[in-house]
Amino acid sequence: MADRAISSRFVKLATGAPAALYEPERPGDEAHVAFMFMHPDSGFISHLGCSELAGRGYRALGVNGRFTNMPGPTGGPYVYHEVIPDVAAGVAYLRALPGVDTVVLAGHSGGGPLFSAYQNLAEHGAVAFQREGLLTKGPDSLAGLPPADALVLMDAHVGYGAHALLMLDASIVDEAEPARRDPDLDMFEARNGYTAEGADYSASFVATFNAAQAARMARLVRHAEERVAAIDAGRGNYPDDEPMVIPGLGTRIWSPDTSLLARTVGEWKLLKGDGSQSVQVVPSLRPPSGKPIDHRGYGGALVTSVRRFLATHAIRTLPDYAITADELTGIDWASSYTSAPANLEGVSVPLLSLVMSAHYFLVPNEVNFAHAASADKEMAMVEGAVHGMTPCSAVEKTPGEFGDTVRTTFDYVAGWAAARY
Secondary structure, eight states: OOOSOEEEEEEEEETTEEEEEEEESSOOGGGGEEEEEOOSSSOOTTOHHHHHHHTTTOEEEEEOOTTTTOSSBTBOSOOGGGGHHHHHHHHHHHHTSTTOOEEEEEEETTHHHHHHHHHHHHHHOGGGGSOTTOSSOOOGGGOSOOOOSEEEEESOOSOHHHHHHHHOOTTBOOTTOTTOBOGGGOTTOGGGTEETTEEOOOHHHHHHHHHHHHHHHHHHHHHHHHHHHHHHTTOSSSSSOOEEEEOOOSOOTTTTOTTTTOEEEEEEEEEOTTSOEEEEEEEOOOOOOOOHHHHHSGGGOEEEEHHHIIIIIOOEEEEEEEEOSSOEEEEEGGGOTTOHHHHHTTOOSOEEEEEETTSSOHHHHHHHHHHOOOSSEEEEEETTBOTTSSBOGGGOSSTTTTOOHHHHHHHHHHHHHHHHO
């Protein structure tokens, strides 16, 4: 129960990486376990998980990494592996904290792929980011990182390369003229199934859209690789890197059409608002979302560089790339070192995955979980919780139907930790 008085204090982990440590005022048996929350580019210094877990007796560190609050739909112009030292600083800080002997990385949203990448590096060294098939390889400086003892994924996504792929506007036919679109591929055209209240796309439109989306990503990758080769040969417009602007990166085809990624493939534990549990195929309870301005405005453009794109926002697809009611297939996870599925293949520590059922990451988290190599791994879904873990009042049939989903979530995390540590 989150009923203990807590305190917090500022911590400076490194230049540009402030943090806050949350602790119970009267530490008990749980305080030897410390959780860490961080995201590649969102501020987590006051993440609700910090106070929730401290109120249950644990220590928790909330971190703002050096790229916090960068602009753009998928973060700003940074190279993904440049975030890793801030994670290492947080783990090292907790390792040195008196009374702490267990460190748990709690990866919410984009923090999930970040911590999966970090733990893979910590367990295997820099070679984890230097394997064959990667679009970009990481430096040798990623060796010697202090590992964590466990990993908790909280409504995590599948990584930033796939994140960008899944948000690409397939109707853009010329990167220099993003306003000129192919109407047969426009997900916001009424004749393709879109309305302001949501969408009902045909299977043929979704398949055609996905094929065009994959083709556009391939064009972007090819352009970036050609420009990097020119730069390396001394023929670039700049001696080190070049700007790259990617328009139409603001929403996903499944955002307005809730029949896509509508349910899990497998049966999973569903945590209900009345405290009961069931094991079942879990439906997504999310309402329709996404609108044209998210996609077409400047806020839907990624402003980056060719090297940063390849390192952070690029991925390859396979011939069976598809998004259906319960599948996300055909992504070459091994081509991006931001990929949570690929990195989880290298993680051996205990893993808990908690998924919010009123969001659209149910199937992506099934993909993550299927790739996870941990012998001790568990996944559960929180009924009616949105991405931020609060209840989705928009889909309640009766007020309070889903209960206190924040409490449900963190009671489960605390119980999972108590059973192991």
